Amino acid sequence: MGILSWFKYRSPFGIAFMLQRITGVVLLLYLCLHLVYLTSLQSKELYESLTSLTVSKQFFVFDSLLILCGIFHGLNGLRIVVHELGFAHEKRKPILAVLVVLTILGWVLGSYILYTALGD
Amino acid sequence: MRLLIRRFDEKSYWQSFEVPVKRGMTVLDALFYVRENLDPTLAFRASCRMGICGSCAVKINGKPRLACETQISKFKKEIKVEPIDNFKVIRDLVTEFEGFFAKHKKVKPYLIAEADYENPVEWLQTPKELSRYYVFSLCIKCGACASVCPASATLNGYLGPAALVSAYRFNEDSRDNGKEERLKIVSDSVGVWRCHSAMECSEVCPKQIEPAKAIQLLRRSLLR
Amino acid sequence: MRGFEPIAWIFQALTGIAMVFLITAHFLTTHANHEMLSYENAVSRLGSFEYKVFYFFLLLFVTFHAFNGLRAIILDTDGGMRRKKVVNAVISVIALVAFFYGAFLLSRF
Numbered sequence: 001m002g003i004l005s006w007f008k009y010r011s012p013f014g015i016a017f018m019l020q021r022i023t024g025v026v027l028l029l030y031l032c033l034h035l036v037y038l039t040s041l042q043s044k045e046l047y048e049s050l051t052s053l054t055v056s057k058q059f060f061v062f063d064s065l066l067i068l069c070g071i072f073h074g075l076n077g078l079r080i081v082v083h084e085l086g087f088a089h090e091k092r093k094p095i096l097a098v099l100v101v102l103t104i105l106g107w108v109l110g111s112y113i114l115y116t117a118l119g120d
Numbered sequence: 121m122r123l124l125i126r127r128f129d130e131k132s133y134w135q136s137f138e139v140p141v142k143r144g145m146t147v148l149d150a151l152f153y154v155r156e157n158l159d160p161t162l163a164f165r166a167s168c169r170m171g172i173c174g175s176c177a178v179k180i181n182g183k184p185r186l187a188c189e190t191q192i193s194k195f196k197k198e199i200k201v202e203p204i205d206n207f208k209v210i211r212d213l214v215t216e217f218e219g220f221f222a223k224h225k226k227v228k229p230y231l232i233a234e235a236d237y238e239n240p241v242e243w244l245q246t247p248k249e250l251s252r253y254y255v256f257s258l259c260i261k262c263g264a265c266a267s268v269c270p271a272s273a274t275l276n277g278y279l280g281p282a283a284l285v286s287a288y289r290f291n292e293d294s295r296d297n298g299k300e301e302r303l304k305i306v307s308d309s310v311g312v313w314r315c316h317s318a319m320e321c322s323e324v325c326p327k328q329i330e331p332a333k334a335i336q337l338l339r340r341s342l343l344r
Numbered sequence: 345m346r347g348f349e350p351i352a353w354i355f356q357a358l359t360g361i362a363m364v365f366l367i368t369a370h371f372l373t374t375h376a377n378h379e380m381l382s383y384e385n386a387v388s389r390l391g392s393f394e395y396k397v398f399y400f401f402l403l404l405f406v407t408f409h410a411f412n413g414l415r416a417i418i419l420d421t422d423g424g425m426r427r428k429k430v431v432n433a434v435i436s437v438i439a440l441v442a443f444f445y446g447a448f449l450l451s452r453f
Binding site for chain 2: 002003005006010011013014016017018020080083084085086089090092
Binding site: 002003006021024025027028031032035038039041042044047048051055067070074075077078081084085110113114117118119 | 353357360361363364367371372375376377378381383386387390406407410411413414417420421442445446449452453
């Protein structure tokens, strides 16, 4: 079954593990894209043409999904750090529940901030 | 009750059996019923029938459990029984455990200590010292943890949750002097570092040992 | 401490914790108000010493965390573990290229 077996688990923790991997890879690809994107800062025209394309409402869906990936990966990462230091294993269910709520709140807030900044 | 069993004999296929249900009946009882009354060729592993030997771990409705400790009344419609994942299937529900036990042996799961056999004395241990490892000594090597561990699924060499639990259990024993030897083994790149806290092992362990916690505590002792 | 793995593990955790704050700060700086994204503002921000230090550490943490994470994923497979040295070497090289490219971009302002 190979690496597909990373994605077949059913407990909420297994799902969190799977999503951590997927969002991690998405963020890694974004990091590479971001570094390439920043090359455009060498030229005003290029930078402005790129920002006018990407900092826009058409791109909002992607940005919002990226915020979701980032917030989930960050918060879930904090949860993993706590557990990997050997703490709170017995309380892992409520901790995961809080994480889900915080992720959704963070996502909505982050998307709202971005959307407002995009203006009309 | 309908019992769907994933059988394997050269190739894998599902077979359905109708089993009469009695009060207190376990999935293991149902498997015995099938073998004794419906199909004598059905192969499965079982021994103690009381959750101690760890032989009868199978996947029941998608989750690894001990067949002897799973009541049939728990399920409404049908029961799907499959061999546990991440182990090579030999026949029907019987899986190959050689590699699993070899990994267990690798972590030296015994007390390493100097003993004076000429003048033997009792090795005293306080209840507090016992409580440091007691829960981890309950492992019955059923393989449920390794069957759901994502790292065990893709990396054959990974020591896996059960072996690492054993390593932690003996390392925390006040009578043991083999801590350094074991830490050397578990700190290998196929040791504790392959655990990414998917927690699946702790979720399925029939003895509620929390193997994931043992691995992290082992990891913590490696930082010192 | 035994070899690279425990160091990689602890740094993965530390950089992760640091990035939760650094990336939140980065997001709020650039997206709370999009005037901050204008060419002039971006260039002047990257030219200031404080932001240079901030971005330098963000770049350092993010490249380590991202590529060490990728390394962990690859080493979780039989094929990856068999070629552990190659995987470590190749990923280190890619991470260093990404880091130095980012640092080079940063040094231009």
